[in-house]
Amino acid sequence: MKLNRVKTGISGLDEMLGGGFLAETANLVEGAPGTGKTTLGMQFIYNGIVKHQEPGLIITFEQFPEQFYQTASTFGWDFVDLERRGLLKIVMTSPEVSRVDLKRVDGIIEQVIQNLGVKRVMIDSISHFSRLTQDPIQSRELKFAFLNAFKRYGITTVLTSEGQALLGEAHGNDTVGFIVDSYLILRYVEIESTICKALLVLKMRGSHHAKDIRQYDITAQGIQIQSKFAGQSGILSGYPHQMTDSFVKAFVKP
Amino acid sequence: MVSTNDDFTARLMDEMDPELLQFIKTKVTSFIKWDLIKFFHQNPHTTDTVENIAKYTGRDEQAVQIELESLAQNGLMLKTTVGQTTVYTITSNIQLRESIKQFVTACEDRHFRVKVAYHILQGLDKPSTTSQHQTSVEKAT
Numbered sequence: 001m002k003l004n005r006v007k008t009g010i011s012g013l014d015e016m017l018g019g020g021f022l023a024e025t026a027n028l029v030e031g032a033p034g035t036g037k038t039t040l041g042m043q044f045i046y047n048g049i050v051k052h053q054e055p056g057l058i059i060t061f062e063q064f065p066e067q068f069y070q071t072a073s074t075f076g077w078d079f080v081d082l083e084r085r086g087l088l089k090i091v092m093t094s095p096e097v098s099r100v101d102l103k104r105v106d107g108i109i110e111q112v113i114q115n116l117g118v119k120r121v122m123i124d125s126i127s128h129f130s131r132l133t134q135d136p137i138q139s140r141e142l143k144f145a146f147l148n149a150f151k152r153y154g155i156t157t158v159l160t161s162e163g164q165a166l167l168g169e170a171h172g173n174d175t176v177g178f179i180v181d182s183y184l185i186l187r188y189v190e191i192e193s194t195i196c197k198a199l200l201v202l203k204m205r206g207s208h209h210a211k212d213i214r215q216y217d218i219t220a221q222g223i224q225i226q227s228k229f230a231g232q233s234g235i236l237s238g239y240p241h242q243m244t245d246s247f248v249k250a251f252v253k254p
Numbered sequence: 255m256v257s258t259n260d261d262f263t264a265r266l267m268d269e270m271d272p273e274l275l276q277f278i279k280t281k282v283t284s285f286i287k288w289d290l291i292k293f294f295h296q297n298p299h300t301t302d303t304v305e306n307i308a309k310y311t312g313r314d315e316q317a318v319q320i321e322l323e324s325l326a327q328n329g330l331m332l333k334t335t336v337g338q339t340t341v342y343t344i345t346s347n348i349q350l351r352e353s354i355k356q357f358v359t360a361c362e363d364r365h366f367r368v369k370v371a372y373h374i375l376q377g378l379d380k381p382s383t384t385s386q387h388q389t390s391v392e393k394a395t
Contacts, residue, residue, distance in 0.1 A: 064310070065297040092300040092310075093341075100337035101301075107336065108301050108343075 003207060006054075006120070006156040009047025010040065012225025016201050016210035021182060024154050025205070026147040028126070028176060030161040031186030035197060036218045037160040039075075040186075041122035042068065043222040044158050046077045049087045054119035056082075057112055058090040059098060061128040065090040075222050086116060095129045099142060102149040113153050121150055125160040126176055140175045147179065163187075181205045186216075189229070199225065270369055274360060277353050278370055281328050283377050286313055286321045288370065291330065294344040295358045301336075301343040330354065 005020035014020045021027050029037045045056035058068060068090050072079040082088035089112050093101075101107040112118065126143060133139050150157045161176060163186075177183050183203040189196045199216050201209045212228040282288050289311050294300060300310070304322060308315040322342050325331040329350055331342050345351065360366045 065299065089299055092297050093302050094306045097302055097306075097336055097339060097341055100339065104336070108334075112299075 007047070007052065008040075008044045009051050010043055010223050010225065012214065012216070013040075013199075013223070016199075016214065016225065017182070017204065018207045018209050021156055021158075022205075022207055023156055024151050025181035026150070026157045026159060026179070027182040027184070028159055028161055028180040029184045029186065030163050030177070032163045032188060035163075035186035035188065036216075036223055037162075037186060038063070038071070038124055039218055040184075040223050041124060041158045041160055042072055042077065042079075043075075045088065045120055045122050046072070046075075046079075046082075046222075048120040049082055055087045055116040056089075056120040056122070057109075057116065057118045058088070058122045058124065059109070060090060060092050060124045061094060063124060065092050075220065077222075089116060089118075095132055095142075095146075099129075099132070099146050102146065110153075113155070118153070118155060121155050121157045123157060123159040125162055127160075127162040136175055140179060143176055144179045177203070182207075182209075189215075191229075198229065270366070271356075271360075273353070274356060275373075277357055278373050279377065281325070281330060281353075282357065282370065283324075283374065284321060285371075285374060286311075286317050287325060288374070289313060290318070290321055290325060291354055292358055292361070294331070295354050298344055301341050303339055303341055307342060 003019075004023040005014075005018075006023050007014050007020035008017070029040050031037045042058070045058060048054040048056050058065075060068065069079050079088060079090065083090070091109065091112065093108075098109060101109050104110070129139060129143055129146070132142055147157065147159070159176075159180070180203075182201065182205065185200045185202050187198045187200070189198045197216050197218075198213050200213045201211075214228050215226040217224050217226060282291060290307070293307075293311050297310075300307070302310070304319045305315055307322065308318040311318065322331055322333075326333040326342065329347065330345055332345055333340060333342055335341070344354075361370065
């Protein structure tokens, strides 16, 4: 059976995802500040509109829509014009309002989805749901119901999540990774006194995907995936080392 | 007849588009309203509670509640309920949206902003407006 793919249009990422996200799924992008989570999400929405004629919706819980317009314009993406043409809408609201609204028939978000024929949604960021409850079980249920509401409309969703650690493994207790269909991790990596960025597709339900960790850059055109970190190991620790060093340490006696 | 400095200031301040002047005198009657109008114009698809809108604009929640209520009565904001929660969004009335756009665009000019501040202060000085404002504050508290 051929799987229906939703291409991100991001150079190198679709190949890592086995052709793109699976349609009607929730996809998490987790990373530290400045790693490009929001850029990746915006690029997914923009490419959906201009390359695949799929209208988009961005739901923001903290960053003002006008900041989205400005940031997008630095990449040459005219979000103001896309909104004017009825292909995009950037809605600012809060988890408490949107979660109740999505449960209603003919709610505010549902009206936007139907009026625009939205196919792609970006939620920035799901981390703000943590202010609704401190109970991890209740938090998981709230997020699960919220994400399923978008699946109800046949929408493919990208949601960002704020990682706390700048370098190395994050030690959060967020359970959202369990309820999403795919999980992308963005990390800073220090190599020879230079900070690089690394991307890993940690999980992708029902699909094959690249298992290697790739370097990526945020260019004037958005995110571009580069080659994998050849000859390095321990990338996600934030402090990788040459594999030959590891080999010598492990197998060669002093 | 000898004109005073106050007359001169008033004349200077009245030198603006009559429609904009009317909009300021009837809708933008406080500095918080000014902030809210600008915020919702720049972020037009915002739908949220008083508490969150106060956070977005960095203003006091009680003051924002009073001004949002007033803007809703004036037709600039739309007040609805989502479940048990009251939320506000900007009006979808095309004519009013155009007036808002003209006002915010005009505010890019410093001299215009000075005039707006003058009219707001003039309005606040009027006893009826002040007492009305105080009454609103008392009601909210």
